[in-house]
Amino acid sequence: MKDFLRLVRLFRPYYGWLALGLLLSLVTLLANVVLMSTSGWFIAAMGLAGIAGVTMNYFTPAAIIRACAIVRTTGRYGERLITHDATLRVLSGLRVWFYRHLEPLAPGRLGDYRSGDLLSRMGSDIDALDNTYLRILLPLSVAAMASLVFLGWLYWQQPRLALAEAGLLCIAGLLFPWWLAGKSAVASREIIEASSRLRTDAVDALQGLGELVLYGADTAHGKNLRGHSKSLGASQLALSRWSSAGQSMVLLCAWTTVWLMLVLLAPAVAQGSMPPANLPMFALFALASFEAVTPLPLAFQSVHGTLAAARRLFSLVDQKPLIAEETRLTSPAASTFGFEFRNVDFHYPRNGQPALEKISFTIPVGSKTAILGPTGAGKSTLVNLMLKFHAPDRGDVFFAGSSLAAWPAESLRQHLAVVDQHSHLFIGSIRQNLLLADPSATEAQLEAACETACILDWIRSLPDGLNTEIGEAALRISGGEARRLAIARSLLKNAPVLILDEPTEGLDPVTSRQLMKNLLRHCEERSFIMITHQINDLPEMDQIILLDKGQMKGCGSHRQLLVNTPEYQALQAFAPVFNR
Numbered sequence: 328m329k330d331f332l333r334l335v336r337l338f339r340p341y342y343g344w345l346a347l348g349l350l351l352s353l354v355t356l357l358a359n360v361v362l363m364s365t366s367g368w369f370i371a372a373m374g375l376a377g378i379a380g381v382t383m384n385y386f387t388p389a390a391i392i393r394a395c396a397i398v399r400t401t402g403r404y405g406e407r408l409i410t411h412d413a414t415l416r417v418l419s420g421l422r423v424w425f426y427r428h429l430e431p432l433a434p435g436r437l438g439d440y441r442s443g444d445l446l447s448r449m450g451s452d453i454d455a456l457d458n459t460y461l462r463i464l465l466p467l468s469v470a471a472m473a474s475l476v477f478l479g480w481l482y483w484q485q486p487r488l489a490l491a492e493a494g495l496l497c498i499a500g501l502l503f504p505w506w507l508a509g510k511s512a513v514a515s516r517e518i519i520e521a522s523s524r525l526r527t528d529a530v531d532a533l534q535g536l537g538e539l540v541l542y543g544a545d546t547a548h549g550k551n552l553r554g555h556s557k558s559l560g561a562s563q564l565a566l567s568r569w570s571s572a573g574q575s576m577v578l579l580c581a582w583t584t585v586w587l588m589l590v591l592l593a594p595a596v597a598q599g600s601m602p603p604a605n606l607p608m609f610a611l612f613a614l615a616s617f618e619a620v621t622p623l624p625l626a627f628q629s630v631h632g633t634l635a636a637a638r639r640l641f642s643l644v645d646q647k648p649l650i651a652e653e654t655r656l657t658s659p660a661a662s663t664f665g666f667e668f669r670n671v672d673f674h675y676p677r678n679g680q681p682a683l684e685k686i687s688f689t690i691p692v693g694s695k696t697a698i699l700g701p702t703g704a705g706k707s708t709l710v711n712l713m714l715k716f717h718a719p720d721r722g723d724v725f726f727a728g729s730s731l732a733a734w735p736a737e738s739l740r741q742h743l744a745v746v747d748q749h750s751h752l753f754i755g756s757i758r759q760n761l762l763l764a765d766p767s768a769t770e771a772q773l774e775a776a777c778e779t780a781c782i783l784d785w786i787r788s789l790p791d792g793l794n795t796e797i798g799e800a801a802l803r804i805s806g807g808e809a810r811r812l813a814i815a816r817s818l819l820k821n822a823p824v825l826i827l828d829e830p831t832e833g834l835d836p837v838t839s840r841q842l843m844k845n846l847l848r849h850c851e852e853r854s855f856i857m858i859t860h861q862i863n864d865l866p867e868m869d870q871i872i873l874l875d876k877g878q879m880k881g882c883g884s885h886r887q888l889l890v891n892t893p894e895y896q897a898l899q900a901f902a903p904v905f906n907r
């Protein structure tokens with residue numbers, strides 16, 4: 328119940344729309360019941376009047392019937408329009424709400440989730456919440472209000488009729504759906520879980536299709552997917568069976584009420600104390616009034632699935648960001664944009680081994696720093712700490728003289744241009760991808776950035792140049808080209824600190840040298856931090872931070888390290904001749 332109320336509170340901005348939808352639904356239902364019962368009475372009364380050869384006022388009932396028919400038709404149209412519009416508004420609001428909560432969790436917390444699982448939560452779980460209003464809140468509220476009106480009118484006519492109808496409405500709309508919901512809960516839960524499993528594994532399989540085919544594991548994986556699909560189908564079938572049972576029960580109760588009305592009223596008609604035309608009126612009234620509870624079995628059935636989806640979303644949203652946001656920093660001067668690590672220890676939450684231990688160094692403003700070390704040394708972790716994706720376990724990291732704890736993450740990242748190992752290029756033109764960094768960049772600025780990143784000649788060789796579409800289903804580009812485009816994009820950001828992860832990886836030696844030369848020229852006035860495990864470009868850097876297994880083995884210029892750091896000397900044994 329707590330989760331359901333929390334869900335309903337999220338709908339607050341749309342309460343007006345939801346209430347309007349509810350009102351239209353109620354009016355439509357009432358119009359339908361009045362239409363059915365008046366028609367029943369009118370047809371019978373006209374027939375009886377014809378047999379008896381008497382005249383009767385048919386203008387008033389005919390007008391009521393016409394009015395109710397118009398209200399029912401337009402009401403139904405308006406109700407569908409408003410309730411579905413309100414639901415779509417609610418869903419789009421929920422997506423924004425979910426994304427807002429998701430963003431601060433990236434990348435630290437989200438690393439624990441598979442992308443298919445996140446996609447599933449973003450897509451199907453949020454879509455499942457459309458049940459909350461359309462299938463649960465709306466029918467329950469309309470049924471409750473309409474039933475009160477129906478029972479009130481019947482009680483006014485004859486209390487025992489109200490009693491009979493109340494009992495059967497309760498069975499069809501409350502007791503049976505309640506029992507049914509318990510029965511179908513397992514199937515509902517299984518549907519959510521099976522579709523999530525299916526989606527997660529399908530996304531995983533698509534992303535790794537190359538490897539699956541290469542290792543001949545595609546058949547086994549396909550079998551696995553078919554298994555998930557089969558169990559999803561089985562759960563859906565079970566749920567449909569229970570749904571059909573619910574609908575049948577409503578019909579059974581509705582017709583039982585019709586018979587009960589006839590049985591209860593027939594003696595009065597026989598005795599002449601009630602006009603015979605009232606019989607079909609009450610019978611059709613009873614039949615039509617059950618329309619109010621027809622959606623209730625489905626409503627009760629949907630509660631479990633909807634709550635399961637809501638809980639999955641809440642479990643993600645309720646996670647605290649790894650690092651709390653701060654807003655107490657005034658803008659520091661650009662002349663102070665240097666980093667300092669003081670005795671930093673860090674380990675990843677799910678990894679017992681420390682990723683960094685007792686790390687202390689300074690990256691002065693405008694310096695060129697290489698972070699060097701073998702794979703797994705902790706280089707990317709160092710950058711993750713600089714970007715405030717994680718916070719140190721011990722010690723502190725400072726930027727522009729202030730601890731990162733005091734830096735609002737967003738304003739910190741405004742000062743940093745970063746290209747990591749997995750920089751993403753979006754589906755769209757090369758120009759659109761570049762403009763992400765600076766939407767107001769001119770053609771000349773775009774070309775200058777591409778030239779610095781050594782990618783301009785390649786772009787010019789393409790028939791559509793900067794307008795060439797890249798990404799899935801468009802031009803396939805190599806890892807090296809993608810990396811250089813990402814570098815060009817980072818240069819356009821014009822940030823005072825440029826952080827590049829292996830910028831020259833995968834490039835031929837000539838392009839690699841040219842790129843380094845261009846980057847160093849571009850960063851004359853900026854700080855340049857480069858992660859690398861290559862030793863070719865180190866002599867040009869002001870300082871080199873040498874890491875191994877999370878520990879700092881040395882920090883200093885190429886010449887200093889050559890003299891006083893044995894690990895660096897060992898590395899240089901593999902360096903090309905021109906480095907020495």
Ligand code: ADP
Pocket residue numbers: 438675676677678680681682700701702703704705706707708709
């Ligand atoms: P490098 O960039 O030098 O290759 P990393 O900084 O990526 O090294 O990794 C340093 C250590 O932290 C490694 O032992 C690695 O296994 C571990 N590590 C990196 N990322 C994670 C993570 N998200 N969760 C757990 N451990 C991690």
